[in-house]
Amino acid sequence: MDKLGLYINNLMTTVVDKEEKFFLRKLSFEELNKLKSDMSSFLARYIDEFNEIPDELKEKNTRQLLIEFGEKHEDD
DSSP, rough: HHHHHHHHHHHHHHHHHSSHHHHHHHHHHHHHHHHHHHHHHHHHHHHHHHSSSSSSGGGGOOOOOOOOOSOOOOOO
């Protein structure tokens, strides 16, 4: 597991551990809130970039032949 994931996991474990001192649980909770805020700010900066389809992934406008199978019947 990466270092940040391990750090966040340890903070969450501390928060839910009822046998841990309240002071440490509160510090862990506050640190998780700070990380949440930091991540939200970071994600907000890049949301437009990742909500759009990049040009390299967009379908190119190719001329394709449309083939229809069966007969068309016009109702009078």
